[in-house]
Amino acid sequence: MSKAIILVMDGLGDLPDAKGYTPLSAALKPNMDRLADEGATGLFSSIGAGIVPGSDTSHLSIFGYEQEKYYPGRGPLEAIGARFPLKEGDIAFRANLATVENGKIWDRRAGRITTEDAKAFSKYIQKFKVGTGIDAIFQPTVEHRGILILRGKNLSPDITPTDPHSNIALPKSMPLDPKDKAAKRTADALNKFTKMAMHTLDKAKENKDRRRPVNAVIVRGAGTYSKVDSMFQRYGVRGACIAGGALYKGVASYVGMDIVDVKGATGTFETDLKAKGKAALQALWSHDFVFVHVKATDSFSHDGKFEEKKNFIAKVDKELMPTLLRGNCNIIITGDHSTPVKRRAHSGDPCPLLISGPDVRRDDVKKFDEFACGAGALGHVKGTELFNIMLNLIEKAKMCGT
């Protein structure tokens, strides 16, 4: 039985610099180039041509879930990534521990508080009753980050966030539509939580020595959790996820993939690529396909670092690819979106795509980069098409019709 590895280099695609190079086209990557030569190539837009994908929506799409239909918002995906046991109807938010002074946000990250310190503060705000039959549950994750859950009947995610993404007056949450009673009830509950949390944190003894006291919780990315049919139910395949970042694990877990925790997989430049490769080979035994994610390509792009992005791609080629090649299976390599270093932000430019394996029709493209792959036989692959192409490749696609 044929299997597949999907390697996604986050934010892989880029735009030409003054000399016409991208980090990928300039990188030394003999393994990827050989696969491009032997296989088929093209371009990939995880949502659609010209659309700028988020990290969550792009991965839903890569996993075969149409983001228009299945995207639950960032909150639920963060909560799932943090292994919080969500219930149907829960409203989940991405939360920040923050510093507020005189009603104004002073630091959205409370002085980039450590994970350990954050835990100490979190015990004061674990759970509040914030309305008739409504509980607010807070759970810290990494550093200043956390998740907030509102649990109760008749709640709605259609409210404004209390994290304005800048240092202005701490806003109250409001329903998007003033006539929407469930949203009003939810905004009221959230505002009550905000007030209770501030009141409680203010008295925390741990704040005594902090220059930037942890005295507020601000939230964004509201979304309702509802269970979706798993990948196995929808497509009859079992997938494993190997990633450092919690969000990627969250998306994979949401669609029912198995999460393989790898020691040393940090989602940074220092991530242990060899350990990830070994874990991928092992997961391949018990799964139809393995998704392997590396993050630093995107991080370097956000910091505008061309050389570092180029070097990390070379490192992936040298330290991860040889192990993946030992899987002796189909290999798909692409990015979830472009993050051009000159823009320091996601863009809607497609990513290069290569598919290699015994049942792949070889095309004339011999290099893996944004320019060469534009002439590939796969053309411009969009959205969930890539997942369908993978299912066909591993002979797991169900017939449509008879």
Add this chain to the structure above:
Amino acid sequence: MSKAIILVMDGLGDLPDAKGYTPLSAALKPNMDRLADEGATGLFSSIGAGIVPGSDTSHLSIFGYEQEKYYPGRGPLEAIGARFPLKEGDIAFRANLATVENGKIWDRRAGRITTEDAKAFSKYIQKFKVGTGIDAIFQPTVEHRGILILRGKNLSPDITPTDPHSNIALPKSMPLDPKDKAAKRTADALNKFTKMAMHTLDKAKENKDRRRPVNAVIVRGAGTYSKVDSMFQRYGVRGACIAGGALYKGVASYVGMDIVDVKGATGTFETDLKAKGKAALQALWSHDFVFVHVKATDSFSHDGKFEEKKNFIAKVDKELMPTLLRGNCNIIITGDHSTPVKRRAHSGDPCPLLISGPDVRRDDVKKFDEFACGAGALGHVKGTELFNIMLNLIEKAKMCGT
């Protein structure tokens, strides 16, 4: 006025063998290669990238009917192909005359009974009353094959089949949703038919000398028939269908195309290609386009026969193409789906596509095969796009907007 011939070689697309060849790329086919050289080429997925098409859904798509919306299930299409006068709301099934022993299916084809013998048995089970206001009507087609119609009010196709596609205990039909009353009523009617047919066939004198008695009717592919707007109503064009297989005629008839019966068009390797070509030229006079279907490419693929598939393609090039070329019109050549000989089953790989005619923009591709066409100017054509491209080619496309 410009016209077009669409030649569909069933299951045409293939995957490379050990030497990198497909039956098509290895076949001697000077006529098709010349058309590819003079015209434009690309790849075609009749439903979508990576999607594995059935024979019915793919042809709906080729005829410009979105299968997501218009696919009525296999039963109605088989019934239309058998020229059964379906009424709105009829539930139609594909049926098999079968042999059952001690409640277990022994032979799903009753010893591959001949068409003539099948007719003799069919007279016992032509029509039964199987519920209040519900008739069951059986009609034999070819060999063990037939169709069953349930006719009455408030019926539903949402039931389980009684043909399990393997030799296990004869299953009872059940509603897919136990609370669905119409489905319950339909499953009950079908189960009553099954019982009555078994009871009646059991006593048939024709069974006396048969090693595998015809003593059951098993069904699958339930679908409701409802009339759809004809191709002329939707697109203002008249199409003719030249095919051997009943299913292809059924799909064409369902969308209002004219069926041209050709003596010697058998849907097999021995099919009279010259007769089909002549019939196509004749039909071109009275139609805007003619669809010509050859089946053996697919049959050989299902049997894993590379050489035979290759030789049949060469035969089509030699015996059918010269006649079609005399039509002096646009020619489109492709497949409805790939059926790789190494898989012996349909796959989601695209088929090569060529379009040739005076108004076609010539590209650099000079050969008609899965590899060369990947570099063609048409790119990856999907679903009903091909039909729209054909309409534009023959100047019959309606403007969208003003």
